[in-house]
Amino acid sequence: MQDQVDDEVAANDVRLVGRLTAEPVVVELPSGDTLVTFRVSVQRGAAPGSAVAGRAAGQRVDSVPCTAWTPRLRRSIVAWRPGDLVEVSGSVRCRFYQAGGATRSRVEVEASAARIMRRSTAA
Secondary structure, three states: OOOHHHHHHOOEEEEEEEEEEEOOEEOOOOOEEEEEEEEEEEEEEOOOOOOOOOOOOOOOOOEEEEEEEEEEHHHOOOOOOOOOEEEEEEEEEEEEEEEEEEEEEEEEEEEEEEEEEOOOOOO
């Protein structure tokens, strides 16, 4: 019964609204799979119960790594420009990979939907 209750309250849904920090990058993996990686800079809000979370160190934004795997989504995202205001929906993923003989990990948002909310005015 406990597993059923946990399944009903567990969620891995992310919605980011922020600025694209750099050009999206197309990556071909050794497996032959292709993905697009990009970063979204989002304003850091106060944590629940705290009026100044993250402010003491002066950090006002978080740069969140994101990936897109589906062909349609990849085609859309590669047309984005740095500074575009974007909305990304997806799930948090922890990926493990080999680099330099060691196993490493990376946390990112795997986008299931994404759109431009406003184009950057910078040329």
